[in-house]
Amino acid sequence: MAxxxxxxxxxxxxxxxxxxxxxxxxxxxRVGAEAGVPLRYDESAVSHWMSGTxxxxxxxxxxREALSRRLRRPVTLAEIGLGDGEAGGGADTVEAxxxxxxxxxxxxxxxxxxxxxxxxxLTVPGWQDVVGxxxxxxxxxxxxxxxxxxxxxxxxxxxxxxxxxRFGGRHARPMAASFIVNTVxxxxxxxxxxxxxxxxxxxxSDLCYLTGYMAVDEGLQGLAQxxxxxxxxxxxxxxxxxxxxxxxxxxxxxxxxxxxxxxALRLADAAAAASPQAGPRMRAFLxxxxxxxxxxxxxxxxxxxxxxxxxxxMEKAESRAKTFGSYDPAALAYHTSQVRHELxxxxxxxxxxxxxxxxxxxxxxRTRVLHLxxxxxxxxxxxxxxxxxxxxxxxxxxxxHVQSGRVDNRIRTMVTLIRPHLRNRTxxxxxxxxxxxxxxxxxx
Numbered sequence: 001m002a003x004x005x006x007x008x009x010x011x012x013x014x015x016x017x018x019x020x021x022x023x024x025x026x027x028x029x030r031v032g033a034e035a036g037v038p039l040r041y042d043e044s045a046v047s048h049w050m051s052g053t054x055x056x057x058x059x060x061x062x063x064r065e066a067l068s069r070r071l072r073r074p075v076t077l078a079e080i081g082l083g084d085g086e087a088g089g090g091a092d093t094v095e096a097x098x099x100x101x102x103x104x105x106x107x108x109x110x111x112x113x114x115x116x117x118x119x120x121x122l123t124v125p126g127w128q129d130v131v132g133x134x135x136x137x138x139x140x141x142x143x144x145x146x147x148x149x150x151x152x153x154x155x156x157x158x159x160x161x162x163x164x165x166r167f168g169g170r171h172a173r174p175m176a177a178s179f180i181v182n183t184v185x186x187x188x189x190x191x192x193x194x195x196x197x198x199x200x201x202x203x204x205s206d207l208c209y210l211t212g213y214m215a216v217d218e219g220l221q222g223l224a225q226x227x228x229x230x231x232x233x234x235x236x237x238x239x240x241x242x243x244x245x246x247x248x249x250x251x252x253x254x255x256x257x258x259x260x261x262x263x264a265l266r267l268a269d270a271a272a273a274a275s276p277q278a279g280p281r282m283r284a285f286l287x288x289x290x291x292x293x294x295x296x297x298x299x300x301x302x303x304x305x306x307x308x309x310x311x312x313x314m315e316k317a318e319s320r321a322k323t324f325g326s327y328d329p330a331a332l333a334y335h336t337s338q339v340r341h342e343l344x345x346x347x348x349x350x351x352x353x354x355x356x357x358x359x360x361x362x363x364x365x366r367t368r369v370l371h372l373x374x375x376x377x378x379x380x381x382x383x384x385x386x387x388x389x390x391x392x393x394x395x396x397x398x399x400x401h402v403q404s405g406r407v408d409n410r411i412r413t414m415v416t417l418i419r420p421h422l423r424n425r426t427x428x429x430x431x432x433x434x435x436x437x438x439x440x441x442x443x444x
Contacts, residue, residue: 004052009081011050017070021046027066028059035062035117035222054082061117068121072262075121093233097208098185100226104177104215118221118254120263122229127244127274130236144191145200153184153203161210168366168404169214176211180204201238205231209247216254217366218405224254242282245274249289256289261296268293281317284310285327288335295342303339310335330359334371341378350378366402369395373410380417389418389430396430400437408441 014024025041032039039059049055055063060082068075077083156179163172184204192200212227228251235244252267272286291306314332337352353375360368372395379388392414399411415434421427 006052007050007081009079013067013071013075013080014046014050017067019070021050024063024066027070028062031062031066031069031117032059037062061119064121065117065119068119069260072120074123093230093237094185094188097188097230098181100223100230101177101181101185104211104223105174105181118258118260119225120255120260122225124248124251124267124270125229125232125236126270127236127241130233130244143186145187146192146196147199149187149190150196150199150203153187153200153207157203157207157210160207162363164210164214164217165364165366166401168402168407169217170403170405173211173214173218176207176214180207180211198238198240201234202240202243205234205238205240205243205247208234209243209250212247213250216250216257216406219409221254221258225251228254241274245271245278245282245286248274249286252289252293256293256296261293265290265293265297279317280313280315281327284313284317284332287313288327288332292335292338292342295339300343303343307336307339328359330356330361333359337374346378346382350375350382353378365398366404366407369398369402369404369407370410373407373414377410377413377417385418385421385424386426389426392418392430393433396433396437408438411438412441 014021017024019027020043022043025043025046028041029039037058039062045055049063054060060077063082064075064077064080067080157176160172160176160179163175184207187200188204190200208227208231212224212231215221215224215227228247231247232244235241235247248267248271252264252271255261255264255267268286268289272290275282275286278286287306287310291303291310294306295303310332314327314329317327333352333356337349337356340346340352341349353371357368357371357375360371362368372391376388376391376395379391395410395414399407411434415431418427418431422431
């Protein structure tokens with residue numbers, strides 16, 4: 001019988017983390033719970049891993065992710081002595097995209113390991129890494145496409161985006177996944193003149209970005225990351241700088257919303273670095289996110305400098321913008337609110353969020369509900385129950401029309417915050433209305 005060898009790689013990384021074995025076990029349990037996999041590891045399990053026992057294959061990504069988050073850098077399975085558990089390559093981008101889309105179309109497969117897990121260990125490809133990567137797509141061509149097919153993908157993506165803005169992504173995302181699998185994948189493998197081929201790659205990249213954004217909306221963070229990665233690959237193959245940097249920024253927004261400030265800042269800075277010749281609206285779009293992430297990491301000076309850059313760029317921006325990556329005064333006011341909140345200015349944050357809601361176009365219904373709920377939470381934090389209740393009532397006006405995991409979470413938070421104040425008639429009326437409008441998500 002072969003002698004089991006101690007796992008020196010895991011020992012080194014655990015030492016670097018300055019965690020105890022018990023702390024690592026608890027962190028792995030937390031990551032598993034985040035992905036919907038209940039775990040009950042303790043110090044003895046980690047001791048066994050250190051001595052050479054290999055954790056279950058399904059658990060290894062959770063171990064890697066826990067250590068990556070602690071060290072604020074990617075940790076590979078090979079680095080912790082579990083390298084043969086890495087997923088193998090070999091599938092081209094289109095094949096991988098079809099696999100991802102099929103999983104998203106089938107609700108019974110969404111519990112697959114990692115679908116709900118946001119990973120700071122994810123390797124984000126640089127621009128030079130993805131340019132020209134899609135040559136394999138051109139093999140095995142069976143049909144020929146032209147400009148009408150590109151226009152159809154663009155139009156379909158815009159329509160799905162409109163549905164997402166108005167009603168949330170819960171129902172629109174499976175539609176997008178089906179369209180990717182049944183239509184777009186075939187177009188990506190088809191023969192086409194070079195300009196048409198690149199435009200189709202760009203259109204597919206936009207669609208993947210949108211689908212990732214809708215996955216974020218539903219709280220499927222790992223799934224969103226995979227769509228975002230495919231958007232980056234397709235954008236690089238299309239030499240589409242706009243969608244590439246827009247996707248990096250979207251990934252930064254996702255990381256910031258989940259509280260991963262350093263990762264969010266790196267992604268925001270990468271998006272800005274990929275856009276040295278950006279126009280004023282794009283510059284505002286990127287600088288606003290840099291301001292938010294810098295504030296989230298406690299860098300007040302850099303945050304305010306980026307916010308000023310965004311304000312100056314917005315003044316210069318043209319009135320027209322692309323569907324994805326557009327930035328307007330409402331979005332700038334939102335970033336101003338986020339920066340002020342991160343820097344401890346709650347009153348300023350409320351004022352800016354109120355301004356964002358005033359400027360927001362009515363069609364962006366989900367965003368309006370989310371921002372109203374955020375403003376109300378901040379009003380509640382400084383003890384303004386009456387004002388917070390009025391703001392929450394405004395959010396509830398639109399709530400029945402929106403199917404969104406993020407919105408559902410904001411309503412749950414609202415009920416939690418007002419529950420201690422139910423002797424107050426205003427709070428009680430709000431609580432009763434919420435339970436009437438959202439009985440399924442507020443069941444005890």
